Amino acid sequence: PDTLTREDLLGTGEANLYEAIQRLRSRWLRPRGANLAGRTLAQVFVDGSARGDVEALRQIRVLDVVDVRFLSTIDAATQYGTMAGIGGAVVVRMGG
Numbered sequence: 001p002d003t004l005t006r007e008d009l010l011g012t013g014e015a016n017l018y019e020a021i022q023r024l025r026s027r028w029l030r031p032r033g034a035n036l037a038g039r040t041l042a043q044v045f046v047d048g049s050a051r052g053d054v055e056a057l058r059q060i061r062v063l064d065v066v067d068v069r070f071l072s073t074i075d076a077a078t079q080y081g082t083m084a085g086i087g088g089a090v091v092v093r094m095g096g
Contacts (some may be wrong), residue, residue, distance in 0.1 A: 010063075
């Protein structure tokens with residue numbers, strides 16, 4: 001339930017990753033409690049690089065994604081530190 005494959009994403013018929021995730025796992029996009037920096041949305045990491053909050057997913061074409069997974073707040077903090085915020089992390093692997 002915490003990983004979506006290219007096939008899952010393409011099956012939605014959506015062009016951008018935000019809309020595909022909205023259809024398949026909308027809970028990944030929902031705000032959570034705020035941290036000290038005021039962040040409440042999950043943070044996005046593409047191939048290991050921070051890209052901002054979930055709104056950054058609107059700029060990613062579904063066709064370019066290998067897979068995407070959601071990390072809980074605890075797992076995100078372990079992997080990415082406080083950058084992940086209180087909302088967890090959406091981790092995207094690219095490769096056309």
